[in-house]
Amino acid sequence: MLANVWMSTSKLAELVKTEGLVYKKGKFSATEEAQLNAAIERYRVTKGLSMEDLDQVIFSNKAGKDKGHESFWSEITSALQLRPIIAVYHHVRRARHPYAGKGTWTKTEDDLLIQSVRDLGQSWEKISDIVQRTAADCRDRYRNHLQDREVRRIGMWSKEEEEELTRIVTEMTVDQGKDIDNDIFWGVVSQRMGGKRGRQQCRIKWTDSLAPQLKNTGERPRWSAMDAYILVHKVDSMNVRDDTEIDWKLLPDENWNIWSAHSLQRRWLTMKRSIKGFEEMSHAEIMEILKTKKAQSPPPSSSGRKKKSKYLSAEAVNDVDDMEMQPQAGPSGGPGSLTAG
Incomplete structure (x- = not known):
């Protein structure tokens, strides 16, 4: 089913609760990458496609609807275990995107990204074509580094900031019976801190410093x-x-x-x-x-x-x-x- 039925993340989560569905999330492993690339190449050779033809199949605007290649996404997803077809679709399109892997952002790109968000809102696919970076790269660059940068702080956290972050995360998790390690929306946390610290800053500070200290009866733990x-x-x-x-x-x-x-x-x-x-x-x-x-x-x-x-x-x-x-x-x-x- 995972290789043939297109389901959103919310639908997958629903089936996990109601039907006990098991599927794999997170970063694709080196083994999965090799299996996926082999499946894609096998499909290309079997169908007699050029690399340009293959790109047209991968970047068709309608997933699974490219005439003559409706089975492409199902076939390559079948090469993996427990990966939903929608996850494979997004992963392959990100990894093989012509804008992928462009390295460090320049000030010119940052300025263009900020202006594009002002003009278009967070329409990342449209912004991607303007900035010539992938939609995911544009989204992450903006949210993690550029959003609220007028008030964004860098460097060491103050005691007051640490206490504020602890209070916010505790209210969002422990007070609601949720997991302090996983059930956290860091964008919301950053907003509640007034944008003074970005979502990535909040996540790293919490997971690598404050959460271990909280679990260790308030004392900073040492790796032994x-x-x-x-x-x-x-x-x-x-x-x-x-x-x-x-x-x-x-x-x-x-x-x-x-x-x-x-x-x-x-x-x-x-x-x-x-x-x-x-x-x-x-x-x-x-x-x-x-x-x-x-x-x-x-x-x-x-x-x-x-x-x-x-x-x-x-x-x-x-x-x-x-x-x-x-x-x-x-x-x-x-x-x-x-x-x-």
Whole structure:
């Protein structure tokens, strides 16, 4: 159904609740990119299309209605698992757009974008043709960097700003029984802060700084050797072929949830890049090296400092302060589990 039925995001969300539909969201992995490109090339060769002909099929104004190529989007979507056809449609059109990948924005482009928004409102497709950047690039550049720039602040956050952001997010999530990590509309948060901080600034400040502190009983948490150990075994438990396939939001559990998905991804990249020659290694090879490095969970601290939070150990690590068994390197038994040798 996902490869053949065109459904909006709201319709997909409705089916998740009513029918238990399962589908994949988020960034396309390197494996998916390869599968998708192979499917597109296979279609092109089978149909005897030139690259120019292929572009006409991809950028036809009516999705799935191009005469003679009605099956194109269904066929290439079928090459992937759990991706809705509408997501593949938007992804391919973004990735292959002639305006894609143009690099750093210039002041001239910024000025033209601002003027275009004044003239046309947020009609990103129309603005795209004027600025000669993709619609998504225009939208993100405007919302994250240019909107409200007269009052936008940069640099360190003041204590008052941090308290304001915490209050706003708490009102939008905790007070309404929602998830403080995921159920947040950052554009709305930025508006409620009077545009003083952009949506991207608010998101990063919250996920990487304020939310971890809130979960850690008000104290700023520090990344520990135990955190690194848990992260390596969590990633191993995902059983992926490439780390671009990891949904970082799935790694935390109820006992280890201080760190945001963004923080975990950055920590993983730091560990991976610490390996000499990692660029030429497969994910499996990198995984084996990191598992060897983190083969044993670190002993409890003997510094006498009190334990700050219940979130310092993984779900299957019991009685950290009295740990006698040292888990050995090897495949994890599943999300949140660590195998003992």
